[in-house]
Amino acid sequence: DIVMTQSPDSLSVSLGERATINCKSSQTVLQTSSNKNSLAWYQQKPGQPPKLLLYWASTRESGVPDRFSGSGSGTDFTLTISNLQAEDVAVYYCQQYYITPQTFGQGTKVEVK
């Protein structure tokens, strides 16, 4: 199985500042046929299902604010939340859908400092 490792496990950021979450996969998730990375980011708030933020590592889902951005390729990826808002407090997960079993990172909890 592909192991997804996120860092840090939690971070505290002031409102209006930037939050950066890293995600590393134990093997590449780059589809050579399409040159796309099979990597998604989700946001989960308490008592709610996860919400898709980004897919193909950097494509924003419809309706997701542009302060959420993704980067990276191969095995190393980053989710950046610029200009952190109070409503961004949540747990964030990366996921690889390159092969099954699809696997998720352990989650990163983002709080307001």
Place this chain on the structure above:
Amino acid sequence: QVLLVQSGAEVKKPGSSVKVSCKASGNTFTTHVITWVRQAPGQGLEWMGAFIPIFGSADYAQNFQDRVTISADRSTNTVYMELSSLRSDDTAVYYCARDAFFSYENSGYYHWGALDSWGQGTVVIVAS
């Protein structure tokens, strides 16, 4: 917006089985893969398997291979996840979700996609 509506909470005894349903709106069921993911209390997300309607078959995570069955009823646009031989560590919230980009090659190789719509979750508690 795709709507996935799951069945209600369940309390089960160890060793028994649970069957959770996920009803999809529109033609989602016929055109998209439906995936099952679970989340134990305070824990992360775990992929269990998926139903692939174009083949009428399911793909399972090895961790659940012998205990999980994912099936579907086309007449009601509903996908089911049945987990047997329940243990206390199966206590979790079980989610169904739609795969946004699933495709396949003639060789039989699957290309999976991100999960763009989720059900509300079904709490399953396993306790004696």
